[in-house]
Amino acid sequence: MDDQDLRVDGNAAAGLLGEVFALEATAAWTTCGGCGAIGQVGALLAYCHGMGAVLRCPGCDTAVVRVANAGGRWWLDLRGARSVRFDPAP
Amino acid sequence: MAGRAVLERLTWRLARVAATRAETPRFVSLDLEVAGWPGHLPGQHLDVRLTAEDGYQAQRSYSIASAPDGERVTITVERLDDGEVSPYLAGELGAGDLLELRGPIGGYFVWEPALGGPLLLVAGGSGVVPLLAMVRHHAATGSRVPTRLLYSSRSAADVLAGGELERLAAAGSGFAVTHTLTREQPPGWDGYRRRIDPAMLTEVGWPPAARPLVYVCGPTRMVEAVATALVELGHDPARVRTERFGPTGG
Amino acid sequence: MSGFVSRGFRGRRRPSEGTGGRVPPGQYVEAGFPVLTAGPTPRIDLAEWRFRVAGLVAHPRAWTWEEIRALPPSTFGGDIHCVTKWTKLDTTFTGVSVDTLLDAAEPLPAASHAVASSYGGYTTNLPLDDLRGGKAWVVWEFDGAPLPPEHGGPARLLVPHLYFWKSAKWVMGLRLLDHDAPGFWESLGYHNHGDPWLEERYWSD
Numbered sequence: 001m002d003d004q005d006l007r008v009d010g011n012a013a014a015g016l017l018g019e020v021f022a023l024e025a026t027a028a029w030t031t032c033g034g035c036g037a038i039g040q041v042g043a044l045l046a047y048c049h050g051m052g053a054v055l056r057c058p059g060c061d062t063a064v065v066r067v068a069n070a071g072g073r074w075w076l077d078l079r080g081a082r083s084v085r086f087d088p089a090p
Numbered sequence: 091m092a093g094r095a096v097l098e099r100l101t102w103r104l105a106r107v108a109a110t111r112a113e114t115p116r117f118v119s120l121d122l123e124v125a126g127w128p129g130h131l132p133g134q135h136l137d138v139r140l141t142a143e144d145g146y147q148a149q150r151s152y153s154i155a156s157a158p159d160g161e162r163v164t165i166t167v168e169r170l171d172d173g174e175v176s177p178y179l180a181g182e183l184g185a186g187d188l189l190e191l192r193g194p195i196g197g198y199f200v201w202e203p204a205l206g207g208p209l210l211l212v213a214g215g216s217g218v219v220p221l222l223a224m225v226r227h228h229a230a231t232g233s234r235v236p237t238r239l240l241y242s243s244r245s246a247a248d249v250l251a252g253g254e255l256e257r258l259a260a261a262g263s264g265f266a267v268t269h270t271l272t273r274e275q276p277p278g279w280d281g282y283r284r285r286i287d288p289a290m291l292t293e294v295g296w297p298p299a300a301r302p303l304v305y306v307c308g309p310t311r312m313v314e315a316v317a318t319a320l321v322e323l324g325h326d327p328a329r330v331r332t333e334r335f336g337p338t339g340g
Numbered sequence: 341m342s343g344f345v346s347r348g349f350r351g352r353r354r355p356s357e358g359t360g361g362r363v364p365p366g367q368y369v370e371a372g373f374p375v376l377t378a379g380p381t382p383r384i385d386l387a388e389w390r391f392r393v394a395g396l397v398a399h400p401r402a403w404t405w406e407e408i409r410a411l412p413p414s415t416f417g418g419d420i421h422c423v424t425k426w427t428k429l430d431t432t433f434t435g436v437s438v439d440t441l442l443d444a445a446e447p448l449p450a451a452s453h454a455v456a457s458s459y460g461g462y463t464t465n466l467p468l469d470d471l472r473g474g475k476a477w478v479v480w481e482f483d484g485a486p487l488p489p490e491h492g493g494p495a496r497l498l499v500p501h502l503y504f505w506k507s508a509k510w511v512m513g514l515r516l517l518d519h520d521a522p523g524f525w526e527s528l529g530y531h532n533h534g535d536p537w538l539e540e541r542y543w544s545d
Contacts, residue, residue, distance in 0.1 A: 005310050005337035006377055006490075012334075014196040015137050015151065018100055024197035042198025043332075049376040050424030051505065051525060061380060063461075070529025071542030077528055104344065140346040146368070148351055174352040182348045190344055 010044035013053035016067055017041070020074045023086045031082040034062030041065060098128040099193055102139060105163070107187045113250050117216070118180035119155065119166045122189065127161045130154055132223035133200035133305070133333075136165065136193030140175060150175045153220035153307075153333075154194065157227035166250065168216045199305065199333045202227065207235035207303055210295045212286065212316050214242045214308020217335055218250055221307055228265065229258050236264040240294045242286050242312070245274035268294045286312070288319040298324035303331075310334040362419055363427050364536035370426035375490045378524065382459035382510050384494060391478060391495070392513035393441055396451035401444050402513075405494070408478065411436045416477055416498060421536040423503040433487075433498050435479030438471045441514075451516040455523060456497050459510040463523035465532060466499065466506055468516065475501055478511060503534040503541070 010026055017025035026042035037059045044055035044064055052068030052075075066077040078084055105124040112118050130136075135153045156164035169180035183189065201209065201224045209228075211221040218241055228237055243249045255267045270282035270290065282290060296302040304325060306316045313334045321327050353368040363369060386405045394400040403411075414437040421427045447468065454471055457463045470476065477498040480487050487493035492509030499506045505525050526532050531540040539545060 004314070004380070006375065007310060007380070008334040008336050009199070009332055011196045011198040012151065012336075014135075014198070015192070018195060026196060026198035040198060042196075047378050050422075051376065051530070052528060054378045056379060063379070066528055068525070068528045068530070071544065073529055073542070073544075075529035140349045140351070141344060142349050142351055143345050146351050146353065148349075178346070178349050187347055188344070190346070 007045045007047055009042060010040070010046050010055045010065075011042040012046045012048050013055060013065075013067065014042070016048075016053055016069060017065075019069065020067065020076060021086075023089060027087070029085040029087075030064050031084075032057040032060065032062050032064055033080045033082045035060040036082070098126075099195060102190050102192045103127075104188045105191050107183055107185055107189055108162075109185050110183060113166060114248055116169050116180075116248070117166055117250055118169065119164055120179065120183065120189070122163045122165070122191075124161050124163050124191070127163060128194070129158050130163070130194035131197075131200040131202055132157060132227040133220045134194035134196045134223075135220070136163070136191045137195060138165075138175065138179070139190045139192075140178060141190070148175050151195070152179075153223070155219045155222050155226075157223055157230045159230075166216075166219050166222075199307075199331050201303065201305060203231055203233040203235060205303060207237060208296050208300055209235055209237040210302045210304045211237065211239045212291075212295075212304065212306040212308075213239065214286070214312035214316075215244070215248070217306075217308030217313070217333070219307075220333060221305060222251055224305065225255070225258065225265065229261070229263065232263070234264055236296075237266070238294060238296070239265070239267045240270070240286060240290070241267060242270045242272060242308070245271055246276050246279075286316055286319075288323055291316070291319055291323060295320075298326070301326065301329060303329050305331050305333070307333040308335060310336055359429065362429060364421055365539050366541075367421055367425055367427040367536065370428055373428060373491065374422070374424075374426060376422070376424065376505075377490070377509075378462060379460050381489045384459050384510065386494060389494060390512065391441070393445035393516070394513060395454075395516035396448040396518060397442075397516055398446035398448060399444065401441070403441075408436060408495075409480070411440050414440070414477055416479070416500060418500055420500050420504050420507070423505055423530065423534070423536075423541050431500075432481075432483050433477060433479040434481035434484075435477045435495065435498070437474060438476035438478060438497075438514075439474060441478065442472060445516075447516050450518045453517045453520045454514045455517065455521050456506075456508040456511055456514050458508045459512050461524075462508055462510070464497075464506050464508050465521050465523045465526055466502070467520070467533065470499060470502060470506075470533075471514070475499065501535070503531075503536055505530065506534050 055065040064080040105122040109121040139149045152165040155166040392402040415434045480495040497508040497511040
């Protein structure tokens with residue numbers, strides 16, 4: 001098995017992100033801190049497993065969003081995003 | 091308002107299994123009744139959580155196969171031989187059983203008629219499930235958005251909802267389905283018999299000038315190959331949405 | 341939804357009976373070897389591969405692939421424990437003891453901790469004592485065959501007495517420090533030490 005098979009879309013982390021954000025996280029727009037690419041969280045490349053989810057820029061693989069539910073606490077690292085924008089719910 | 095919506099979709103609920111249906115040798119549909127279901131958009135999924143007597147839990151996501159229909163929600167599960175959850179859902183659960191779930195989840199890979207089209211849906215194996223929800227909603231709402239489904243399966247026996255798709259295609263509502271059977275074809279088959287490639291996408295899909303909305307779902311490798319091909323053919327990446335199912339395809 | 345039990349669900353676990361106390365609390369036995377990854381598998385050219393020991397050491401050192409494989413070999417045979425609750429019994433990993441590498445670099449007295457870093461950017465922190473005394477390896481063979489890339493090949497750190505996220509895949513070096521510096525998962529809620537026998541899974545454990 002190749003690691004390529006393991007990656008999925010940011011949408012796969014929607015459940016975990018939904019536990020943290022009041023607005024739909026996969027629809028939020030991020031600017032990658034690595035290469036400046038702008039895209040929706042749902043379009044990031046997601047590596048999800050029991051420890052948490054790491055969402056990477058499809059262009060440069062920078063970890064834009066990292067999220068974990070570690071022992072009942074949610075930890076969030078957005079340092080890989082230069083900015084995160086949530087538009088109002090339609 | 092947003093807060094309540096959040097709580098709704100994150101709340102674990104007990105759904106009742108109304109019926110189970112074997113669709114193909116490997117796929118089983120579970121018709122669920124979910125009291126308090128807030129409704130969903132085609133393309134969204136739900137999370138299922140199983141708990142053993144000693145407290146051990148396993149959780150998986152499943153795309154919703156049905157169009158919005160009150161408190162009724164259908165998921166279609168592929169039984170994986172070495173799976174932990176799918177053999178239980180597709181083999182053990184029966185009508186009357188309870189199933190813990192939450193949802194709907196995922197606002198990124200959704201289609202509703204208001205988003206327009208034309209619509210190209212590209213499915214690999216179990217990846218057809220969320221696209222079936224889109225097709226069913228398209229039909230249920232009488233949408234006239236021109237829609238084409240390109241559906242790759244290993245053999246005719248693996249095709250989900252084959253009869254239903256043919257009926258919808260014959261109904262004249264601007265929906266068409268094209269199958270490719272990659273491993274085994276029935277006698278007299280004159281359709282595609284290979285993996286989806288740029289030539290097939292060009293023949294079956296819309297030209298880039300039509301600016302279609304494209305939804306691609308299936309095993310990660312297939313999705314990436316198709317998405318790359320679409321962009322190389324000139325389609326706008328912003329109008330191509332993907333849902334990778336990972337290594338096993340769901 | 342406390343109290344709900346899914347009728348007839350057992351999961352894929354193997355029973356722990358007969359394992360004689362080898363399974364830490366909260367773990368279950370897994371026959372396979374699940375792949376958990378936080379990013380794409382790095383493609384490393386062995387001609388360019390290096391393992392470095394740096395930081396608070398008297399002699400910062402770097403080994404090439406040939407050099408590290410020429411060191412006295414060492415094999416670990418035993419169990420590994422993932423914080424996601426699976427335990428795999430009776431694994432065999434072969435490589436070089438971290439003691440061999442540290443002895444060559446000579447940690448300074450002030451060195452108390454280390455950060456292991458990997459190709460691809462992963463990091464994990466450990467007390468230096470958990471890397472010494474025959475408790476840690478840099479390994480390139482698993483069960484008698486070259487370590488597969490999805491499991492950290494060409495070489496990974498192996499610290500089996502701690503949760504397996506400390507056994508950094510695609511390891512490229514150790515930096516010795518006089519303080520603890522949380523790594524990739526430790527900065528996201530996971531425990532700085534990670535002893536499975538004390539269930540040190542999360543930050544506040």
